[in-house]
Amino acid sequence: MLHLTATVEAFKVHREKMNDRISNDHAHLGIKRFSNRNTKAYQDGALDKSTKELLGLVASMVLRCSDCIDYHLIEAVKCGVSDAELNNRNIALVVGRSIVIPHLGHAIETLDILRGNEDTVDLA
Numbered sequence: 001m002l003h004l005t006a007t008v009e010a011f012k013v014h015r016e017k018m019n020d021r022i023s024n025d026h027a028h029l030g031i032k033r034f035s036n037r038n039t040k041a042y043q044d045g046a047l048d049k050s051t052k053e054l055l056g057l058v059a060s061m062v063l064r065c066s067d068c069i070d071y072h073l074i075e076a077v078k079c080g081v082s083d084a085e086l087n088n089r090n091i092a093l094v095v096g097r098s099i100v101i102p103h104l105g106h107a108i109e110t111l112d113i114l115r116g117n118e119d120t121v122d123l124a
Helices: 004-024 029-041 049-063 066-078 083-115
Strands: none
Touching: 004 029, 004 066, 004 083, 049 066, 049 083, 066 083
């Protein structure tokens, strides 16, 4: 089984590679507009970037997108979001109900890796 840290690193590399391919090899006006809008949406504004990443994280959990969860956790950690702030993931559970529970577990594992707490990750 692939070690989870390697999985998170592989995710980062693969995401960057595919985003480059989408942007360069397969881009059309709609993709370029979406990409630009997406980039601008997460910049500081009335809400700071870290708050927007938390909003993206909750939406990703409710939508049950593990890749999106990983992305927003990585970005939130880069922004310096604390564990106490990330514990508000329970909002996703309230909104999405019990179907979110597996994705909450996924987020906890990814956060453990990002925080260097891999000893808490069950690799069995």
